[in-house]
Amino acid sequence: MLETSTFWLSDDERARQAATAEPERPSQLGVPPRHRSREPRRPRSGLPSLVALSLIAAFFAWVSAEPFWLAVGHDVKGRATVIQCTGDGIGQRCFGQFATGDGFSRVDRVTLLGVTGDQRARGAVSPARMVNLDGQQAYVGETGTLMQLRWMLGFVLVLLCGLGIAGLTGVRRLESRRARHGALLLSVACPLALLAGFLAAAY
Known part of the structure; x- marks a missing residue:
């Protein structure tokens, strides 16, 4: 209504009214609302993905090891x-x-x-x-292009398996940034460790 408009209030009255008024929501003040952290994924839902991607990474590491050594002489x-x-x-x-x-x-x-x-x-x-x-x-x-592509593609797929493990086991759901980074590195390091093992065995 016109009678209740702040247009008729003095500066002091406006200040007192603003102080006693309910604060606006953060989103209305231009501050993004805090996102509620998601609960970590249950182990029984992430474990099958972990096992499956580890086996796939082991396969690609196995078929890439000998072509790599041949390619490097x-x-x-x-x-x-x-x-x-x-x-x-x-x-x-x-x-x-x-x-x-x-x-x-x-x-x-x-x-x-x-x-x-x-x-x-x-x-x-x-x-x-x-x-x-x-x-x-x-x-x-x-040694030709096909041999080079065979080991390079295998290495890339091993790395992608590590990233897939991180995604499917819910790394992004962890609370702290340090925990997320540590879990991501561990997820990628496991397939790379398999690759290093097959390279050593094929040498």
């Missing part, structure tokens, strides 16, 4: 002799023998990767490399 050069090839495309499975270039060492049965075309024929001999003679895989051909 840690290998044993020799020749691979095909014993049998079955399937085609991504379902291809080839087995054979690997012998070092000097002929003094031989691995009787290894999985052959990178076999194409006429190299699939039984008894075909092709240049190949192994990370070490204790391994179970021999790689036919030279």
Whole structure:
């Protein structure tokens, strides 16, 4: 109403009225309201995600370890002799023998990767490399773009598994910033530790 408008009050009366009035909400004063912290996620909901992503990270670490060492030049050069090839495309499975270039060492049965075309024929001999003679895989051909992409993509996926663990186990729900940062580092460090273990084992 016009009679109750503050237009008719003096400066002193306006000041007294403002002091006795209920304070406005923080959002009305331009101050963002404080967000209520969310409760941490229950262990039984985050544990399956942790286990699943850890297994996925272990797989990518395993398939990336040998390509990484071959890409950086840690290998044993020799020749691979095909014993049998079955399937085609991504379902291809080839087995054979690997012998070092000097002929003094031989691995009787290894999985052959990178076999194409006429190299699939039984008894075909092709240049190949192994990370070490204790391994179970021999790689036919030279280090190319595909080999580089294989280990780089694997490393990236291992890192993404760590970030996924942090997200699905509720790291952002922790109370303090220090706790959130520590949990995030731990989530990423676990898959990277798996990667380091597979790299050491494949060396």
